[in-house]
Structures are given as C-alpha cells and as structure tokens.
Amino acid sequence: MATLITNIKELLQIRNHSVSKISGSEMKILPTLKNAFLIIENGLIKDFGNMKDLNGIVVNKVIDAKNKMVLPAWCDSHTHIVYAGNREGEFVDRINGLSYEEIAAKGGGILNSAKKLQQTDENELFEQSAVRLEEVLALGTGAIEIKSGYGLTPEAELKMLRVIRKLAKHYPISIKSTFLGAHAFPETYKTNKEKYIDLIIDKMLPQIAEENLADFIDVFCEKDYFTTAQTEKILKTSEAYNLTPKLHVNQFNSIGGVKLGVQYNALSVDHLEVMLPEDIEALKNGNTMPVALPSCSFFLGIPYAPARAMIDSGLPLALATDYNPGSTPSGNMNFVISTACIKMKMTPEEAINAATINGAYAMNLSKTHGSITKGKKANLIITKEIPSYNFLPYAFGSNLIDSVIIDGKQVSY
Ligand SMILES: N=CN[C@@H](CCC(=O)O)C(=O)O
Numbered sequence: 001m002a003t004l005i006t007n008i009k010e011l012l013q014i015r016n017h018s019v020s021k022i023s024g025s026e027m028k029i030l031p032t033l034k035n036a037f038l039i040i041e042n043g044l045i046k047d048f049g050n051m052k053d054l055n056g057i058v059v060n061k062v063i064d065a066k067n068k069m070v071l072p073a074w075c076d077s078h079t080h081i082v083y084a085g086n087r088e089g090e091f092v093d094r095i096n097g098l099s100y101e102e103i104a105a106k107g108g109g110i111l112n113s114a115k116k117l118q119q120t121d122e123n124e125l126f127e128q129s130a131v132r133l134e135e136v137l138a139l140g141t142g143a144i145e146i147k148s149g150y151g152l153t154p155e156a157e158l159k160m161l162r163v164i165r166k167l168a169k170h171y172p173i174s175i176k177s178t179f180l181g182a183h184a185f186p187e188t189y190k191t192n193k194e195k196y197i198d199l200i201i202d203k204m205l206p207q208i209a210e211e212n213l214a215d216f217i218d219v220f221c222e223k224d225y226f227t228t229a230q231t232e233k234i235l236k237t238s239e240a241y242n243l244t245p246k247l248h249v250n251q252f253n254s255i256g257g258v259k260l261g262v263q264y265n266a267l268s269v270d271h272l273e274v275m276l277p278e279d280i281e282a283l284k285n286g287n288t289m290p291v292a293l294p295s296c297s298f299f300l301g302i303p304y305a306p307a308r309a310m311i312d313s314g315l316p317l318a319l320a321t322d323y324n325p326g327s328t329p330s331g332n333m334n335f336v337i338s339t340a341c342i343k344m345k346m347t348p349e350e351a352i353n354a355a356t357i358n359g360a361y362a363m364n365l366s367k368t369h370g371s372i373t374k375g376k377k378a379n380l381i382i383t384k385e386i387p388s389y390n391f392l393p394y395a396f397g398s399n400l401i402d403s404v405i406i407d408g409k410q411v412s413y
C-alpha cells in the first residue's frame with residue numbers, strides 16, 4: 001500500500017535518523033526541500049526528494065500538494081485530555097478577580113475536576129476524552145502524552161489510566177501515558193499529606209506497574225502542592241518501576257524542581273514560567289528537555305517561559321499545549337506555535353523544531369516521530385495553500401490545515 005505526495009511547495013523538517021533533539025542556535029535552522037515528493041509505504045516514510053528526481057513509481061494513491069507545505073504532525077508532549085466536565089465557572093470567577101491559586105484554595109481547581117471525575121464512569125470518561133482526542137487529531141497532532149491526576153484515589157487514577165490505554169487502542173495516534181497521582185492533595189489528606197504520599201507509593205504505583213498502565217511519572221512540584229522532598233520520595237520509588245519522570249515545575253515559584261528533575265534524569269521538566277538563573281544552569285548539566293506551555297500563560301495571564309534565555313544559553317526547548325480543564329482548555333498546537341513566536345519571541349523555525357522533533361524527544365519518541373526521515377512514521381500535516389512557512393505562526397487563529405495523515409492514512413474527524 002503506497003501513497004505518493006507530489007508537487008509539495010516545501011517539505012519541512014527533513015532530518016537524518018541520528019537527530020534526537022535540537023538545541024540552542026541550531027533551533028534557528030529548519031531544513032527544508034522545495035518542490036518535493038514524498039512516498040509513504042506501510043504507514044512509514046519510504047522516500048522523499050526533489051520532484052525532478054521522481055521516476056516512474058507505482059502507487060495506490062497520489063495526493064497533489066501543489067502550493068501546499070508538508071511537515072511532520074505536531075508532537076504534543078504534555079496534556080491532561082482525560083477529564084470529566086469542564087470548569088468554565090472558575091473561568092468567570094477569574095474574570096471577576098479571583099486568582100488561580102485563590103480558586104484552588106477554596107476547593108476548586110484540580111480538586112473540583114477530581115470530584116467530577118470520581119463520579120463519572122469509565123465509558124463516559126472515554127467518550128468525553130475521545131471528543132478531545134479527535135479534535136486535536138484534526139488540528140494536526142500526531143503524537144500525544146496524556147496524564148492521569150484528576151482521580152486522586154487508587155480507583156479513579158486507575159480509571160483514568162485505563163481510559164488512556166483504551167484511547168491508544170482505538171485511535172491511530174501515538175499515545176504515551178503518565179501517572180500524575182501527585183497532582184494535588186485530596187481534601188481528606190490536607191492535614192496528613194505524608195499519608196497520601198504513602199497511598200501513591202504503596203497502593204497506586206504497584207498496581208499501575210502490574211497492569212503496565214504508565215510510561216512516565218509526574219509530580220506537581222510547587223508551593224502548596226508537592227515539596228521537593230515529597231517529589232523526591234516519589235521519584236525514588238518510581239525508579240524501581242522503571243517510570244521515567246516528567247515533572248510539573250516552576251509554574252508559579254522556583255523551589256528546586258528543575259534541579260531535582262535533572263538529578264533524576266527526567267525526560268522533561270514542564271511549565272517553567274518562573275525561572276531563576278540557577279534553573280537554567282541546572283538544565284545545562286543533563287539531557288532533560290525543558291517544555292514550555294504558552295497557552296497556559298495566555299489563559300491564566302501568568303508569565304511566559306523565558307524561551308529566549310533558555311535557547312540563547314544553548315538549551316533545547318519543546319512546546320506543548322497542556323490541554324486541561326483548568327489552566328488551558330485548548331489543545332491547539334497551531335495556536336501554541338503562534339503564541340510562542342508572538343509572546344516568547346521564538347522564530348518560526350525554533351517554534352516548529354520545538355513542536356515536532358523536540359516534542360517527540362519529550363515523549364521518548366524521537367526515533368519514530370517528529371521529523372521527515374526515511375523509516376519514521378508517516379504522521380504528516382498537509383497545509384492549505386500558504387505563501388511560506390512563516391505564515392503558520394503569523395496567521396494565528398486561522399485553520400491552515402488541509403489534511404492530516406496518521407500512520408500513512410488521511411484522517412477525517
Ligand atoms: N499545574 C498543574 N496542572 C495543570 C492544571 C490543572 C488544573 O487546573 O486542572 C497544568 O499543568 O496547568
């Protein structure tokens with residue numbers, strides 16, 4: 001089963017296999033090929049090149065991409081798309097003057113979502129989450145990480161992780177699953193926080209490992225959530241289960257989460273809205289990918305991660321949505337790259353590198369995703385007719401996607 005895409009105005013992000021992430025000044029370079037073809041076979045990228053070198057090949061399907069661009073599908077390495085209900089009431093509370101932290105202190109926020117999720121059965125949770133997954137697929141996302149963390153009881157956390165597994169079975173998109181039991185302290189443990197940590201360590205982690213429900217472990221390491229000592233206790237235990245950390249750090253305060261993440265070989269540290277010079281220094285000493293979530297900054301009106309400072313000091317950077325009901329009710333990676341350029345002063349090349357190959361790295365998927373490379377998955381975006389790739393972040397809010405190809409097949413949701 002072969003498909004040929006012809007007359008591609010510009011094929012973006014062509015790389016050889018050995019590139020797993022792009023750092024520092026190299027992020028300004030986006031290798032491309034003009035007037036290109038691309039051949040897909042068995043769901044993989046078989047070949048690509050200049051149209052003048054295309055010779056009589058027999059295929060089942062031809063897609064004419066005249067005046068259109070082709071690029072790897074977005075790699076969204078940080079989402080919470082499995083949740084029940086929404087929190088638009090809190091959105092209005094914030095418009096009327098309450099802060100995100102004040103809403104959480106009143107029992108809203110993550111605990112509000114946990115209450116809703118605990119009361120929602122697994123099938124209903126799957127249906128609600130599938131709507132969001134189909135939405136982001138149509139927006140060009142071809143690989144996604146999904147976290148638990150709105151359960152906060154052993155039963156409800158496992159329910160979330162099973163829904164993630166079921167989504168992975170039902171949809172062609174590549175899905176990685178992260179256990180985030182340490183997202184917030186349930187009300188009943190507010191005065192005995194160590195007991196909740198014990199519940200995570202003694203009850204949740206062993207069962208998750210037994211059912212093989214998670215690829216990664218996450219902790220919300222933040223003032224009023226989990227301290228660095230509590231985070232470390234969880235990370236130490238999860239090493240025995242082979243769960244690589246991906247951490248929520250530095251969203252509101254810098255309390256040492258970045259350094260701890262690097263020390264525990266975290267695959268990524270995410271949010272980073274508040275970064276001290278020592279946080280940037282710590283990232284230089286490891287292979288941990290910093291991940292910025294500009295839609296969260298946009299929605300909450302909090303600072304943007306200092307992308308320029310990180311990239312200019314030689315670090316890599318990935319971009320993700322953080323799609324969740326409280327801080328970022330949007331899974332649109334196209335908006336993320338626009339916002340990164342407009343608000344974080346990333347160039348279009350840097351933003352596209354951050355949302356493709358570096359996003360893949362932050363999910364441990366860069367061998368198979370995130371670039372136009374022979375043998376990688378044919379997860380592709382075909383754009384509408386656009387004058388240049390700069391148009392993608394420039395024309396923010398417009399839908400510039402003509403079609404999305406996942407595993408070699410055009411998807412329609
Ligand atoms: N900050 C922690 N967790 C989510 C938001 C959770 C919520 O408000 O429901 C985030 O990444 O922004």
Ligand SMILES: [Zn+2]
Nearest residue numbers: 078080248322
């Ligand atoms: Zn998050």
